[in-house]
Amino acid sequence: MKLQLYTLKSRHFLNGIDVSQLKVQQGITLLLLSCLTIFSANTSAGTLEQAKQLHDRIAGVPASEQTLNEMSVLLSDSKPIEAAYLAMENPAFYSTTLKLFATPWTNIDQDSFAPLNDYSATVIGAVRDDVDFRQLLQADMVYVGDNSLNLPAYSTRDNAHYQALEDQFIDLKSGLERTTQSSVNGLPSDATAGVLTSRAAAKAFFYLGTNRAMVRFTLMNHLCTDLEPLKDNTRSPDRIRQDVSRSPGGDSRLFINNCLACHSGMDPLAQGFAYYQYDFDVESDPDGDSGAITYNQSGQIDPDTGTRVQGKYHINSTSFPYGYVTEDDEWQNYWREGVNQKLGWDESLNGKGFGAKSLGQEFANSQAFAQCQVKKVFKTVCLRDAESTEDINQIAATTASFQQNSYQLKRVFAEVGNYCMGE
Incomplete structure (x- = not known):
């Protein structure tokens, strides 16, 4: 804004004008100009500060001056989602934010600092590529290091491939590529179920035991509930x-x-996991570091059961001989009735099937799955759980948006990041 001040030289023109009043008016004009300048500066400083907060929350590292300015412009232009996506261009979003986000799901101890593995790498790659996040529990997919990186080959018996990615500080934004899980771990394609049949998940949740751990930790990691809140003694014990x-x-x-x-x-x-096992030598390798996921394919007979069912499903059979004897991998969701209908099971599915893939589909299409992803992003970005009514409303709105936007998790990070930007 340009102010032009004219000198009044004509005494004739000044006749009848209160000069003191004129000076007051000029002073007011200058004051208004000063206020406008300050307001403009504050607005710029405000969007820059917001851009900094948004970038820090999403990427976990400071932004460059250029990125901050570009984000500030987007925020000034009422384009907060675009600003958040710009923050996600920083490689640290993938190597740090997403790795810490996904790693607890890959191990019994829920350790955020466990090494990168095929489970966590697949989560990172799926987010990067805007994969429908429901595919995480059912697709024949795994993310590996790009072939040009000359890493140790993917192995079903160790984690060396992913350890090398981490040790060499490979940029996970550009260094991961998608491939079929069946092409690297030997499972039939119809026996793959995304991260549920990854080596890391098998090592953690098919390790010894009875394979019930895979159900429990899938509920915890992907539906945000443990078994205790799901207790229902009205279901049939058959x-x-x-x-x-x-x-x-x-x-x-x-x-x-x-x-x-x-x-x-x-x-x-x-x-649904009856044909899966994590195979390792208990004597020489008690932690299972050199183990591999195995699967009894058609025609393979387990010596302990006489069927394809793994022997672990028949252990301690004398505890109650009249109990259920597992003969195949047909699963059924008894929680579609009773109090656990609250998990929001998809009515277009029939609640039963064979094997891990269809079971993963059952979990991934629940309302609880969609809401759980939003809750986890909220805690990652806002650094706290949802508490207030406004927080709960935001969780609900972002969950709906997540479902409407093809289950793309980057969109969730963008929306939640903007919600928490001013904190």
């Missing part, structure tokens, strides 16, 4: 395996009030 005593300690009430409440829903779901 699919509870033989290894669960019906009168633990001689008290059948314990079974009815505790064991049945979890196992009646969990056991028929865990049957």
Whole structure:
């Protein structure tokens, strides 16, 4: 804005004009100009500060001056989503933010600082490529290091490939490429289920035990609930395996009030993993560091069961001989009825199927799955859990947006980042 001040030389023109009043008017004009200048500077400083906060929350590292200025312009132009996407161009978003985001899902201890592996790398790659995030639990996919990097080959028996990616500080934004899981781990394509059949997941959740851990940790990591809140002793016990005593300690009430409440829903779901095992030498390799995921394909017979079902599904069969005997990998979701309808199961699916792939689809198409991803992003970006009514409303709005935008997780980071930008 340009101010022109004219000198009044004509005494004739000045006749009848209060000169002191003229000076006051000139002073007011200058004051207004000063205020406009300050307002403009404050607006610029405000969007720059917002850009800095947004970038720091999303990428976890300071932005360059150029990036900050570009983000500031986008924010000034009411384009906050575009500003957030610009922050996600920083390689640190992939190597730091997303790695810390996904790594706890890959291990029993939920350690954020565990090494990069095929599970966490696949999450990072899927986010980068805007893959429909539901595919994470059902697709024949895995992300590996780009072939041009000359890394150790992907191995079903160790994590050297991913350790090299990390040790060499490879930029995960550009250094990962998608391939089919079946081409590297030997599983049939129809037996793959995204990260559920990754080597890292098998090492953590198919390790010894009864494969129930895979159900529990899938619920925890991808539906944001543990078994305790899902207890429902109104479900039928007909699919509870033989290894669960019906009168633990001689008290059948314990079974009815505790064991049945979890196992009646969990056991028929865990049957979807009946052909999977994590194979390793317990004596020489007790931690399973050199183990591999295995799968009994058609025609393969387990010596302990006489079927394709892994022997672990028949362990401790004398605890209750009249319990359910697993004969195949047909799973069923008993939680589609009763109190656990609250998880929002997809009505277009029938709630039963064979194997891990269809089971992963059942989990991934639930309302709980979509909401869980938003909650996890909220905690990552806002550095806290949702608490207030406004927070809860934002979770609901972003969940709806996530579903409407093809389950692209970068969109969730953008929306949540803008919500928490001013904190």
